[in-house]
Amino acid sequence: MADIEVPVFIVGGSLVGLSTALLLGYHGVPSLTVEYHRGTAIHPRAAQTSQRTMEILRQVGLEEIVRRKSEEQFVQDGGVLAVETLVGGPIAHYIADLNQGVRDVSPTVRVFLSQDALEPQLRKRAEELGAELRFATEMVSFEQDTHGVSAVIRERDSGKTQTVRAQYMVAADGAHSRVRERLGIRMLGHGTFAHCITIYFRAHLAPFIEGHKWAVVYALNRQLRGFFRFEKPFEKTFLAINTIGDPENPVTDVSTGLTEQRSLELVRAALGTDSIPIAIENVMRWEAAADTAEVFQNGRVFLAGDAVHVMPPNGGFGGNVGVQDAHNLAWKLAFVLKGFAGPELLSTYGPERRPAGAFTVEQAYSRYVLRTAPNMSRDGLQPVAPDLNIEMGYIYHSGAVIAEDAPEDPNDRRVHENPRESKACPGTRAPHVWLQRRGEQVSTLDLFGRNFSLLAGPEGNAWTEAARDRATPLGIELDVHRIGENGLTDPSGGFPAAYGITAAGAVLVRPDGFVAWRAKTGDGASPEQIGSALATVLCRAG
Numbered sequence: 047m048a049d050i051e052v053p054v055f056i057v058g059g060s061l062v063g064l065s066t067a068l069l070l071g072y073h074g075v076p077s078l079t080v081e082y083h084r085g086t087a088i089h090p091r092a093a094q095t096s097q098r099t100m101e102i103l104r105q106v107g108l109e110e111i112v113r114r115k116s117e118e119q120f121v122q123d124g125g126v127l128a129v130e131t132l133v134g135g136p137i138a139h140y141i142a143d144l145n146q147g148v149r150d151v152s153p154t155v156r157v158f159l160s161q162d163a164l165e166p167q168l169r170k171r172a173e174e175l176g177a178e179l180r181f182a183t184e185m186v187s188f189e190q191d192t193h194g195v196s197a198v199i200r201e202r203d204s205g206k207t208q209t210v211r212a213q214y215m216v217a218a219d220g221a222h223s224r225v226r227e228r229l230g231i232r233m234l235g236h237g238t239f240a241h242c243i244t245i246y247f248r249a250h251l252a253p254f255i256e257g258h259k260w261a262v263v264y265a266l267n268r269q270l271r272g273f274f275r276f277e278k279p280f281e282k283t284f285l286a287i288n289t290i291g292d293p294e295n296p297v298t299d300v301s302t303g304l305t306e307q308r309s310l311e312l313v314r315a316a317l318g319t320d321s322i323p324i325a326i327e328n329v330m331r332w333e334a335a336a337d338t339a340e341v342f343q344n345g346r347v348f349l350a351g352d353a354v355h356v357m358p359p360n361g362g363f364g365g366n367v368g369v370q371d372a373h374n375l376a377w378k379l380a381f382v383l384k385g386f387a388g389p390e391l392l393s394t395y396g397p398e399r400r401p402a403g404a405f406t407v408e409q410a411y412s413r414y415v416l417r418t419a420p421n422m423s424r425d426g427l428q429p430v431a432p433d434l435n436i437e438m439g440y441i442y443h444s445g446a447v448i449a450e451d452a453p454e455d456p457n458d459r460r461v462h463e464n465p466r467e468s469k470a471c472p473g474t475r476a477p478h479v480w481l482q483r484r485g486e487q488v489s490t491l492d493l494f495g496r497n498f499s500l501l502a503g504p505e506g507n508a509w510t511e512a513a514r515d516r517a518t519p520l521g522i523e524l525d526v527h528r529i530g531e532n533g534l535t536d537p538s539g540g541f542p543a544a545y546g547i548t549a550a551g552a553v554l555v556r557p558d559g560f561v562a563w564r565a566k567t568g569d570g571a572s573p574e575q576i577g578s579a580l581a582t583v584l585c586r587a588g
């Protein structure tokens with residue numbers, strides 16, 4: 047018998063491992079996470095947090111604290127722009143205001159909050175929800191069989207080892223994932239194209255930044271190409287550098303042989319002045335790469351985050367996609383472990399998340415090439431899609447969705463679209479519509495969470511009655527809402543149109559807020575219809 051038995055064992059307790067532990071806890075599933083480092087992130091790294099990630103954080107009760115921390119840390123709605131040198135001012139604007147033109151699609155907003163500030167919040171909430179997190183602890187080996195995964199973990203300080211037995215393992219062990227390597231899963235894509243650095247430094251930069259809505263500022267000149275990210279009160283910042291020298295023929299290895307003096311010179315070259323005192327605090331080395339794993343699952347082992355998709359930071363997508371992996375996987379693990387779904391539901395994780403991951407990798411790569419690397423070929427470069435499509439317009443095609451008119455050929459399937467156009471089509475994120483309940487504003491998204499939800503139009507009582515009949519025989523709880531019933535009102539009257547249904551239609555939404563099935567009208571409303579849709583998407587048919 048193993049020293050520790052737990053339903054889910056998570057390797058890696060950074061952004062994605064912590065998110066997985068938190069979301070499993072939210073679904074009532076115990077987990078054990080081991081993290082090599084002694085605590086949560088010490089470097090800022092990810093900061094740009096998409097509306098979709100914020101929606102997930104809202105679901106688990108973290109939106110408010112994250113928004114508050116973000117206000118303390120960053121100028122709100124900061125922009126993304128380029129300068130030759132900071133003192134020289136802007137030469138290009140990529141995003142003028144982080145939330146311009148996107149506030150209508152979500153009950154929440156995009157924020158900047160750095161990883162070292164977000165992770166303690168994820169950790170705290172995960173622990174509140176019962177997750178066990180062990181820091182300074184390493185997973186040293188694992189084996190899987192048809193019933194589960196056995197692993198050996200080691201405490202770094204004492205050297206003490208213990209065995210773990212879990213039904214499933216999630217590898218959130220980062221870009222250099224040893225789990226991925228051990229399983230022989232290949233990364234496919236563009237490979238590594240620069241050995242980059244991030245220089246953390248102190249300097250009094252307020253005179254240049256204050257009064258501007260600048261969050262990410264690319265520095266593009268003949269000495270270096272990279273970006274700054276500015277936190278209030280502009281005394282401490284970082285400069286990430288991708289390449290140095292002639293932009294048409296650059297040196298792509300910035301990290302080898304780097305001295306403190308050279309770091310200082312590079313910071314000065316990006317600032318455009320020697321007159322500001324600078325204190326270098328730290329230099330982190332990382333690789334710019336754009337690759338996606340060929341598969342996201344091997345037996346009872348699931349991989350998430352940078353372990354399965356690595357991308358340059360341009361666009362601020364990497365961490366967000368990882369959180370979405372965790373969100374997709376957590377409810378599926380919970381439903382299978384609780385016996386609500388057939389184990390085949392877990393096989394939909396890769397087919398849903400891999401296309402979303404691969405698309406995001408290409409989009410980050412395109413932004414890297416177009417913004418930072420004039421030397422790199424534009425042949426075959428994926429055209430830049432709107433950030434909003436990447437963040438919340440990804441579309442799932444799998445057995446956990448009952449498609450409407452899907453093309454037979456997988457190559458013809460759309461991977462993304464403008465979320466305003468999705469209209470609750472199965473496989474897309476259920477749209478946000480403001481509703482009212484007992485005088486309070488609630489989003490349709492606030493109706494989703496631990497269970498499947500059936501949302502019916504104001505005349506959709508045939509569906510809501512049929513749904514109430516169906517929940518018990520399947521042994522799962524179904525949250526049933528008819529707009530206009532139980533004090534839930536739709537002041538704008540926009541719900542049916544936003545969900546692509548008539549007033550008598552209904553939509554079945556998964557716990558992750560993605561649409562599983564839709565009935566545009568009230569035709570054929572019956573307990574059997576709903577039971578059959580649920581049984582199909584839960585892989586319980588037959």
Ligand SMILES: Cc1cc2nc3c(=O)[nH]c(=O)nc-3n(C[C@H](O)[C@H](O)[C@H](O)COP(=O)(O)OP(=O)(O)OC[C@H]3O[C@@H](n4cnc5c(N)ncnc54)[C@H](O)[C@@H]3O)c2cc1C
Pocket residue numbers: 057058059060061062063080081082083091092093094095161183184185186218219220221224244286332350351352353359361362363364365366367368
């Ligand atoms: C400069 C920079 C800026 C960025 N900006 C953004 C941004 O604005 N927005 C965004 O979304 N993303 C951004 N990213 C990307 C983001 O930081 C990553 O995508 C994110 O950290 C991935 O999280 P992860 O948990 O998958 O992997 P990691 O953060 O790499 O964590 C993996 C963890 O696993 C642990 N581990 C590995 N093996 C073991 C083992 N055997 N046992 C125990 N523990 C193990 C490691 O110690 C590590 O802590 C940025 C990255 C960089 C470098």
